[in-house]
Amino acid sequence: MEAEVNDQIVSIEKPHLIAPAGWQPLIVGILCNWCSYAGSDLTGTSRTQYPPNIRIIRVPCSSRVDPWFIIKALQTTADGVLVSGCHPGDCHYITGNYYARRRFLVTKKLLNFVGIHEDRVQFSWVSAAEGTKFAQVVAKVTGDIKKLGPLHLYKKENRNK
Amino acid sequence: MMDYTNQIQDIAGKLFSEGKIDVFIGYRNTGFDTNQVPALITHYKDVDQLVFNEKSDFNLTNYLKYEHTRNKRIGLVVKGCDSRALNLMLTENQINRDRLYIVGIACEGVVNELGGKAQNCLECIMPDAVVFDELLGNPTGKREYKINTDVSELTGKSLIERGILFEEVFENCIRCNACRHSCPLCYCAKCCIDQETSTLYHGANTTSGAFHALMTWSLHLAGRCVDCRNCEKACPSHLPLHLLHKQNEQVIYENFQQHLAGMIRDDRGAFYKYSLSDPDDFIM
Numbered sequence: 001m002e003a004e005v006n007d008q009i010v011s012i013e014k015p016h017l018i019a020p021a022g023w024q025p026l027i028v029g030i031l032c033n034w035c036s037y038a039g040s041d042l043t044g045t046s047r048t049q050y051p052p053n054i055r056i057i058r059v060p061c062s063s064r065v066d067p068w069f070i071i072k073a074l075q076t077t078a079d080g081v082l083v084s085g086c087h088p089g090d091c092h093y094i095t096g097n098y099y100a101r102r103r104f105l106v107t108k109k110l111l112n113f114v115g116i117h118e119d120r121v122q123f124s125w126v127s128a129a130e131g132t133k134f135a136q137v138v139a140k141v142t143g144d145i146k147k148l149g150p151l152h153l154y155k156k157e158n159r160n161k
Numbered sequence: 162m163m164d165y166t167n168q169i170q171d172i173a174g175k176l177f178s179e180g181k182i183d184v185f186i187g188y189r190n191t192g193f194d195t196n197q198v199p200a201l202i203t204h205y206k207d208v209d210q211l212v213f214n215e216k217s218d219f220n221l222t223n224y225l226k227y228e229h230t231r232n233k234r235i236g237l238v239v240k241g242c243d244s245r246a247l248n249l250m251l252t253e254n255q256i257n258r259d260r261l262y263i264v265g266i267a268c269e270g271v272v273n274e275l276g277g278k279a280q281n282c283l284e285c286i287m288p289d290a291v292v293f294d295e296l297l298g299n300p301t302g303k304r305e306y307k308i309n310t311d312v313s314e315l316t317g318k319s320l321i322e323r324g325i326l327f328e329e330v331f332e333n334c335i336r337c338n339a340c341r342h343s344c345p346l347c348y349c350a351k352c353c354i355d356q357e358t359s360t361l362y363h364g365a366n367t368t369s370g371a372f373h374a375l376m377t378w379s380l381h382l383a384g385r386c387v388d389c390r391n392c393e394k395a396c397p398s399h400l401p402l403h404l405l406h407k408q409n410e411q412v413i414y415e416n417f418q419q420h421l422a423g424m425i426r427d428d429r430g431a432f433y434k435y436s437l438s439d440p441d442d443f444i445m
Binding site: 066067068071072075088095098099101102103104105106107108109110111112113114115116117122123124125137140153154155156 | 315316320321323324325326327328331353354367368369370372373376377379380381383384404405408409412413416417431432433435436437439440441443444445
């Protein structure tokens, strides 16, 4: 019984101890079309280096991001999620990111409440001109999640294993 | 101890004799134990089945979302928490106010299965009905917000302990969706969590599938949940579902101008409005 609990503790708190050699985190990036996606494009076109662990999904606005998307990503393959949108006041739809901001806070707190570390779900404001900031944000998120290790808690088993 | 059986029978009888309603939704005794079940009375002669006392715990507004009350004129009994749910349903255009005759109760709290006062009644914010045509009992007004003791106990624990506890909670879920069906505010014709319901699909009855379903469900109810605990009463596995809802309610109350769901008409919930001063120190 005790050994079982210890295994659980290791898999939740220090999964990097049992991470396979050469493991790389997989991060789902949900970016808004008008600012962050253009910002990431600028990072690419200006040849700034950033970690290749992020897989980008483009959405019309950060308020399009249902908390469901984040949960679904964490449940299936992702070790972490980054959601990014326009700076407050710069939203293409005027007020979209103000609504999104409220949802992000509640989602983050609830995920932390059920045992998923706060650093696994991160949010940022990146404008279309902030190519370097986008590279820094991705580097920070990747570094945080590398420290935490792979996410095992609540993960769906791979059917093709 | 509150008992409004006679008044409710009188009101229902009067409404039926005046031809104002087609169906009256109240409570009746099960007949074989001391518990109560919801009763949908459609005829004058059945009115004497109705009861109301401290055992009447189910939130009857749930019946307004189903087919058998659609396009009918309805009489309905609501306590404080139920009336907040009804307020939200009216605001979200789920039901027409003209079709309803609402009997509001100034509630004194219902009992749980052990005989003590239910936890949500101890922490009740608004015991009086906020929307009604007729109010029974003595209104006592709005009370102070109390932080849920189970939530504060869990937040004091470490991330690992919470992870282990919730892993067990989600593991015990059998995905019957009774929580969703018993919730008056879960009325979507198609639900996004249903893609994991199929037993052919690998994620259906696993810890992971329950994590996906319950978390999504509770976040879609965040800022709208009125803490009636229909979901917990309906859950066959006795899961502590209130933990998720109360956690969301607490975060919303503390951060978004002390927002409480359904207290006033035309307030659609915390996620349907914003303030320029909302916290964003967690955003890079």
